[in-house]
Amino acid sequence: xxxxxxxxxxxxxxxxxxxxxxxxxxxxxxxxxxxxxxxxxxxxxxxxxxxxxxxxxxxxxxxxxxxxxxxxxxxxxxxxxxxxxxxxxxxxxxxxxxxx
Amino acid sequence: xxxxxxxxxxxxxxxxxxxxxxxxxxxxxxxxxxxxxxxxxxxxxxxxxxxxxxxxxxxxxxxxxxxxxxxxxxxxxxxxxxxxxxxxxxxxxxxxxxxxxxxxxxxxxxxxxxxxxxxxxxxxxxxxxxxxxxxxxxxxxxxxxxxxxxxxxxxxxxxxxxxxxxxxxxxxxxxxxxxxxxxxxxxxxxxxxxxxxxxxxxx
Numbered sequence: 001x002x003x004x005x006x007x008x009x010x011x012x013x014x015x016x017x018x019x020x021x022x023x024x025x026x027x028x029x030x031x032x033x034x035x036x037x038x039x040x041x042x043x044x045x046x047x048x049x050x051x052x053x054x055x056x057x058x059x060x061x062x063x064x065x066x067x068x069x070x071x072x073x074x075x076x077x078x079x080x081x082x083x084x085x086x087x088x089x090x091x092x093x094x095x096x097x098x099x100x
Numbered sequence: 101x102x103x104x105x106x107x108x109x110x111x112x113x114x115x116x117x118x119x120x121x122x123x124x125x126x127x128x129x130x131x132x133x134x135x136x137x138x139x140x141x142x143x144x145x146x147x148x149x150x151x152x153x154x155x156x157x158x159x160x161x162x163x164x165x166x167x168x169x170x171x172x173x174x175x176x177x178x179x180x181x182x183x184x185x186x187x188x189x190x191x192x193x194x195x196x197x198x199x200x201x202x203x204x205x206x207x208x209x210x211x212x213x214x215x216x217x218x219x220x221x222x223x224x225x226x227x228x229x230x231x232x233x234x235x236x237x238x239x240x241x242x243x244x245x246x247x248x249x250x251x252x253x254x255x256x257x258x259x260x261x262x263x264x265x266x267x268x269x270x271x272x273x274x275x276x277x278x279x280x281x282x283x284x285x286x287x288x289x290x291x292x293x294x295x296x297x298x299x300x301x302x303x
Binding site: 064073 | 112120124128131139142165171182282294297300302
């Protein structure tokens with residue numbers, strides 16, 4: 001009898017070489033984020049550092065957690081989670097900003 | 101192959117979705133703590149800048165590199181197991197555990213240095229600080245502590261995976277358990293990716 005095993009509906013995953021390249025990119029971004037913070041090149045360093053962190057998080061999600069080949073359901077649910085968190089943050093700050 | 105094992109490997113999609121749902125709750129859990137940090141940082145910007153100056157940037161950066169590298173090894177462990185290379189996978193899993201342990205040891209030294217300076221709940225140095233400073237270090241201990249707890253749990257889980265891989269409970273046909281453990285480990289890595297700039301780079 002044919003049984004549906006992990007291998008058949010598992011998403012394809014990145015090649016080891018790709019994983020190593022992604023790791024090198026992550027270490028590169030780590031260097032960049034420290035440079036941005038320490039060299040005082042811009043007054044927007046906190047925002048820039050959070051953007052770099054988001055870039056690193058995206059690399060980990062897409063390649064290490066192989067979100068790229070994950071089912072549409074998981075991608076949509078991740079979107080819903082991020083959207084929910086964003087709404088919570090915006091609503092909270094809409095209070096904090098205008099509080100006297 | 102026994103019937104039980106086939107049944108176990110049958111619902112791969114269900115196992116993965118279950119893990120992702122758990123991770124979504126974790127996203128919101130840490131999201132709440134990050135929100136708390138943002139509000140207090142908005143109210144006490146100067147104290148937070150000063151507090152971050154107390155952090156050891158070298159140790160923090162090294163620890164970030166250690167955790168990113170451990171994530172690479174975990175991803176490689178999954179790739180190796182899916183190719184049927186159990187022994188290689190075990191080696192990568194052991195490497196992940198070692199780096200995770202290094203992370204906790206470095207974290208321990210950081211906490212130790214702060215405690216020695218009197219920065220701990222009700223500690224002499226902490227009580228001399230402004231309200232914003234006390235909040236900064238309260239959040240520092242809470243957030244890095246919660247993260248370290250997750251790292252410690254991850255180490256135990258990967259330890260079980262080493263055992264399961266060795267016993268051939270998981271292999272190239274049935275690897276969802278290792279993948280899910282990997283997802284957890286990468287999530288913990290992502291949390292640190294955000295903690296690092298917030299506590300070490302805002303001086």
